[in-house]
Amino acid sequence: MAPVVAIDLVWPMHGIPEVLHLDNASEFHSEALRRGCERYGIRSTIALPGMCIRAATSNAISVPSCVGYMASRGTKPESWVRGSASLDTDTGIISIKIQLESDSTVAGPKGYVIATAVDKDGIPLTTVKSDQIERGGKGPGKAEKHGITKGNSSISIQKDQAGKATKLHVEAKCNGFVHRVWNGKLDDVVKTVNTVVTAVQTAAEVL
Numbered sequence: 001m002a003p004v005v006a007i008d009l010v011w012p013m014h015g016i017p018e019v020l021h022l023d024n025a026s027e028f029h030s031e032a033l034r035r036g037c038e039r040y041g042i043r044s045t046i047a048l049p050g051m052c053i054r055a056a057t058s059n060a061i062s063v064p065s066c067v068g069y070m071a072s073r074g075t076k077p078e079s080w081v082r083g084s085a086s087l088d089t090d091t092g093i094i095s096i097k098i099q100l101e102s103d104s105t106v107a108g109p110k111g112y113v114i115a116t117a118v119d120k121d122g123i124p125l126t127t128v129k130s131d132q133i134e135r136g137g138k139g140p141g142k143a144e145k146h147g148i149t150k151g152n153s154s155i156s157i158q159k160d161q162a163g164k165a166t167k168l169h170v171e172a173k174c175n176g177f178v179h180r181v182w183n184g185k186l187d188d189v190v191k192t193v194n195t196v197v198t199a200v201q202t203a204a205e206v207l
Helices: 031-040 159-164 186-206
Strands: 019-022 043-046 060-062 065-075 078-088 093-102 107-118 124-129 148-156 167-179
Touching: 031 043, 078 107, 078 167, 093 107, 124 159
Parallel strands: 019 043, 065 167
Antiparallel strands: 060 065, 065 078, 078 093, 093 148, 107 124, 107 167
């Protein structure tokens, strides 16, 4: 039996999600998932092909901050908009991070993040929105290396509202797509073409 390895990692999430927004993958149609959702009172929705969906998430509290995370996924092209936000309840500053990823070479997503501070009774106190960012298709190679764009926003809210906040609801919004081969990096296109040409010429000389 393999040993159990403990990981010293803070995961500022807790609780059971209210709803799971799922894509149409076969594993999300399983009886085990249906029973699990039924047992814990979780609603689940299946997105139609081509739709942007919001991934499952829990709101989290980390004193003196509130932290939240959510992701959206598009299937045409295969792409993601991920967002996280934290609220410093002492200063009233909401820090938002957004990440775009595309697995397509010809197009990528555009999106933004919405964060809503909520009090202990679940009443919204204030809502802020990050700047929208966009990207085209990934460059040659793996998406995690050549297909990711990141952005950050910092927004101040009133300190009395921040002091009442106990949760931070986060929504990552996929707002369409940008058709731009290799994210418009022509230098990469030229470099790759030159590499291919050189390889062909070298192979021809060897033969």
